[in-house]
Amino acid sequence: MSNQKEIVMSGIRPTGFLHLGNYFGAIRNYVRMQEDFECYFMVADLHSLTTHPDTKELKENVHRVLAENIACGLDPDKVALYCQSHVYETSELYLYLNMLAYKGELEKTVTFKDKARQHPDNINAGLLTYPVLQTADIILHRAKYVPVGKDQEQHLEMARNFANRFNHRYGEVFPEPIAFNYNQELVKVPSLDGTGKMSKSENQMATLYLADEDDMIRKKVMKTKTDGGPTAPNSPKPDYIENIFGLMKLVSNEEVINKFDNDYNNCSIRYGDMKKQLAGDMVNFIAPIRSKVNAILADEHYLKDVMRKGAEKARASARATMLLVREAIGLNY
Numbered sequence: 001m002s003n004q005k006e007i008v009m010s011g012i013r014p015t016g017f018l019h020l021g022n023y024f025g026a027i028r029n030y031v032r033m034q035e036d037f038e039c040y041f042m043v044a045d046l047h048s049l050t051t052h053p054d055t056k057e058l059k060e061n062v063h064r065v066l067a068e069n070i071a072c073g074l075d076p077d078k079v080a081l082y083c084q085s086h087v088y089e090t091s092e093l094y095l096y097l098n099m100l101a102y103k104g105e106l107e108k109t110v111t112f113k114d115k116a117r118q119h120p121d122n123i124n125a126g127l128l129t130y131p132v133l134q135t136a137d138i139i140l141h142r143a144k145y146v147p148v149g150k151d152q153e154q155h156l157e158m159a160r161n162f163a164n165r166f167n168h169r170y171g172e173v174f175p176e177p178i179a180f181n182y183n184q185e186l187v188k189v190p191s192l193d194g195t196g197k198m199s200k201s202e203n204q205m206a207t208l209y210l211a212d213e214d215d216m217i218r219k220k221v222m223k224t225k226t227d228g229g230p231t232a233p234n235s236p237k238p239d240y241i242e243n244i245f246g247l248m249k250l251v252s253n254e255e256v257i258n259k260f261d262n263d264y265n266n267c268s269i270r271y272g273d274m275k276k277q278l279a280g281d282m283v284n285f286i287a288p289i290r291s292k293v294n295a296i297l298a299d300e301h302y303l304k305d306v307m308r309k310g311a312e313k314a315r316a317s318a319r320a321t322m323l324l325v326r327e328a329i330g331l332n333y
């Protein structure tokens with residue numbers, strides 16, 4: 001048995017402030033995985049160009065995502081923390097994989113259909129081939145595990161298809177990448193209004209950002225929808241109440257959750273108190289991360305150094321894979 005560590009890869013787009021969904025869906029797993037795996041975590045700046053062609057705020061956003069990852073506990077000395085556009089090998093692999101991806105399957109992707117609806121004036125080929133670029137990012141390091149939230153399940157399935165297709169056509173180079181979460185199920189952090197998931201750009205009042213000030217956190221939590229409370233003991237919870245309990249499970253301790261659960265079941269729950277408790281626990285969770293982020297952002301030299309070191313590590317791994325890829329395809333004359 002070799003004692004080489006298994007390989008992990010994941011990325012986050014620099015399209016805005018990170019939120020609790022990014023934290024609990026992705027970053028929390030990154031932080032745990034860095035101890036046991038060989039990890040490649042990137043800021044997916046090329047992906048962001050598919051929907052955000054205006055690059056005025058890109059640099060600031062890239063720095064912010066890096067700082068937020070580090071503030072949440074990622075250690076740039078333990079992992080390769082890098083910027084996607086600094087690893088040129090990605091573009092080469094993306095090109096080869098594009099020849100193995102079919103228009104029909106790409107057009108059926110749920111995220112493509114969603115984004116085409118949101119940006120009807122910019123349905124570009126990059127948007128269509130987003131899952132191909134994502135596959136290139138992952139298999140460039142021959143990664144096996146991909147810590148992501150539930151919204152990425154379909155993309156991972158496509159990544160497996162593309163990797164398998166390559167292996168069948170040209171010979172075994174890539175392992176099948178699989179979505180990873182420490183607790184069996186992939187996480188979806190719902191938006192505060194219960195209508196979808198928390199996300200960087202949509203519905204900002206229904207998303208809790210790691211950069212939100214204490215008052216803003218309280219305001220957002222206190223606005224969540226409730227009702228007059230249950231009228232019969234042990235009633236099922238409506239979705240929007242289940243949501244509040246779900247959010248509480250992310251940041252509150254068990255006793256607190258059990259207390260409100262019991263109150264709900266015996267019809268004595270006071271939602272005002274519950275939301276106040278949740279708001280306080282959210283503030284306690286987010287405030288220390290927020291202040292660390294601000295300290296890191298103030299040191300541009302440090303961030304540049306992180307990116308340089310990260311790119312060096314990522315490119316070493318990418319170069320080794322690309323030698324195998326060119327050889328397998330037959331581009332070795």
Ligand code: ADP
Pocket residue numbers: 011012013014015020021022023024025026147148149150151152187188189190197198199200201
């Ligand atoms: P966003 O959708 O906010 O733009 P990205 O597409 O950059 O975020 O995704 C970065 C990571 O965060 C992915 O692993 C994704 O699965 C995860 N993620 C994003 N939103 C949520 C959410 N609401 N719940 C769980 N995970 C999420």
